[in-house]
Amino acid sequence: MLSNVDIILTCRLGMERVVASYVKELSPEVEVYPAPFNLMGMVLVANVKDKYSFAEEIKRRIPEVEKVFVVEAVTRADIPSIVEASKNLVRNRIAPNESFAVRTTRRGKHGFTSIDVNVAVGAAVKEVTGARVDLENPDKVVVVQIVHDYAYLSIVPGSEFYRKMKPYKFPMYKIFRRFVVGHEPYLGPIDASYTMGTRIGREVQTYEIGELVITPIGSVDANALYHFLRGVFEGIESRYEVQKRSYGREVHKVQVSLQDMHQFVRSHIGEPLIVFEPEGEPISKIATEVAELIINSVKRGKKVYLMVGAREGVPTGIFRYASYVVDVAPGIVISTDYALASALIAISTVIHEKLVAQREEIDKYLE
Structure with a gap:
């Protein structure tokens, strides 16, 4: 199950099965795993023919879904493997004149922290692309989601991460x-x-x-x-x-x-x-x-x-x-x-x- 994940969905706790049922309605042939390993707030989707177009359809049709991540690289859940996968992923995807951030979520027990991953991947991305780090309002975000023994990588626009305070807001x-x-x-x-x-x-x-x-x-x-x-x-x-x-x-x-x-x-x-x-x-x-x-x-x-x-x-x-x-x-x-x-x-x-x-x-x- 974990090795062939195409899309990761997040939702409010308790809504996993609802989201899964709507995903199956959109495409009965896909495999859907609500709250895998009892990990609440997550739904895994596999066996998708065109994961990019299906991800867009999920965004349009299922408001219960909060975030949609297309899995673009899968690797072992250790820092050297994640760093190597991130280098291959970001090459030609993040331009030198763009900014980026790394966001890591871990589910399961590991001998490292999410911050450890952020630091290592951030250094690798900067080395490969020449882009600058911007933790507040990045152009692109490298998303690393670790589920037990697997790490899933995605690149998403920074605009998809809603923030309460943006550059054009003044703190009243x-x-x-x-x-x-x-x-x-x-x-x-x-x-x-x-x-x-x-x-x-x-x-x-x-x-x-x-x-x-x-x-x-x-x-x-x-x-x-x-x-x-x-x-x-x-x-x-x-x-x-x-x-x-x-x-x-x-x-x-x-x-x-x-x-x-x-x-x-x-x-x-x-x-x-x-x-x-x-x-x-x-x-x-x-x-x-x-x-x-x-x-x-x-x-x-x-x-x-x-x-x-x-x-x-x-x-x-x-x-x-x-x-x-x-x-x-x-x-x-x-x-x-x-x-x-x-x-x-x-x-x-x-x-x-x-x-x-x-x-x-x-x-x-x-x-």
Whole structure:
């Protein structure tokens, strides 16, 4: 079975037999092995007459398949054999002016690691082709899949490996860390106050804003405020722990303070202030102005202050002190737990392309 594999398919765990059945429907004569050796997330296809055209048909017809790899070389699962096979495979397939990366997946027990294979194959490919290594956005990817005693090699376009961050994307968390958000607390029944607090806490930590200022208006119920704040801190902590485990970078933990809303505004008169309320102008109408305000503030080393209401909303008297009052979804009443997320997504939409265009300059101010 392992020596005559033509195509390797990957899918979500538990979908192997579903994928296999659809492959057999496309071509009953092929041999299909779902989850071979109990290796979940993999389907092997053999006895294919034209593996390249059949691979394309699988891409077109079976959405349950996540990746399709045409096996272009098979060898023993040891590094010298894999290196030799990779040299023969890449010759005339990767040009000197192209970039490449090596991706290795091992299934089974071996006396070496995937990184060992990547290093050895990468050196061999560079020697044969003269191409440069680019681990982030390569033109071509040499894929090595090791299943027990066999290694299967493929060459695929780098575009087939979807990445969250691409060269034309700007990491918005760098901008959000310059934001100070004044957020009116949600004060009502204790359970509701706590639940809303946890949601808002997770929300602000998800976007890694610089600082959250809880801004009650005047005298408020202390017990409801206590449970809201308890929820905020728990929400921040729970999301922060997830981010620390899963992000490959340093994570900013949102700082929280408490200040009367009117005092918050008074403390920042003359600073860039954007209020998000339904009485404001549609974001589409003032997108350019909002984007310029934020980008120019970053360049001047200034923080940007945002204000979001809750049950009461931001008092209209504060509108006089705002640089802009913005409505992100005219005609829609956005619930408190989605208000800030909606505002930040709207900001991302209006400033992202401008950030990309000025990336080198902007990065200097964010270091």
